[in-house]
Amino acid sequence: MKIFVDFDDTLARSSETVVKYLNQRYGLNKTADDVHDWCFRSIWKYMNPLLVEVIFASDFFWSDIRLFDKAVDILRGHEVTLCTCGSKKNLERKRKFIADNNLGYAEAFVDISDGTKSGKDKRDFDMSGAIQIDDRVDSLLYTNAAVKILFKNGHNHTWQIVPAGSGIYAVDTWDEIEEIVRWFNDNQSLPAYR
Numbered sequence: 001m002k003i004f005v006d007f008d009d010t011l012a013r014s015s016e017t018v019v020k021y022l023n024q025r026y027g028l029n030k031t032a033d034d035v036h037d038w039c040f041r042s043i044w045k046y047m048n049p050l051l052v053e054v055i056f057a058s059d060f061f062w063s064d065i066r067l068f069d070k071a072v073d074i075l076r077g078h079e080v081t082l083c084t085c086g087s088k089k090n091l092e093r094k095r096k097f098i099a100d101n102n103l104g105y106a107e108a109f110v111d112i113s114d115g116t117k118s119g120k121d122k123r124d125f126d127m128s129g130a131i132q133i134d135d136r137v138d139s140l141l142y143t144n145a146a147v148k149i150l151f152k153n154g155h156n157h158t159w160q161i162v163p164a165g166s167g168i169y170a171v172d173t174w175d176e177i178e179e180i181v182r183w184f185n186d187n188q189s190l191p192a193y194r
Helices: 014-026 049-056 059-064 071-075 088-100 137-141 174-187
Strands: 002-005 079-086 106-111 131-134 147-151 168-171
Touching (some): 049 088, 088 106, 131 137, 131 174, 137 147, 137 168
Parallel strands (some): 002 079
């Protein structure tokens, strides 16, 4: 089964790592549950997109990043493509992370260096007949994935509000993702793209 999975806050605990960095750097006492915006201004009010880009490409981030428990095991045996956005440096580090951890995932990268997209958007990749897993509704809505799974991880962020009739499965754990993947794998049929 083909699966397209996002990296940040879907496969990997990226917000936790960024918050840990900001706590150490600025003497804060925040958790990932305090994150309420992509730019992390809810953690430190002076954050900006350039600083986010720098942190996501930093040695600190890549030496501390952890994957969600069970995620790799659940994806094992499937044809996995890492479908993710990032700056050129961040994407290079993601590529190295895939190789260093022997994940064997294909890449569908969207370069958003300096706040501008160059090349494809997630909706431009052919996901027909595949499952897509992401933590953002806007990254799921306009793709042609047959099954779309929103990984909320116990949150209810503004970017995780599922529109009525969208056909998106909202889950909080990788155990729930495993159930959905297993069901579609066992039934050998994915719903047609609407």
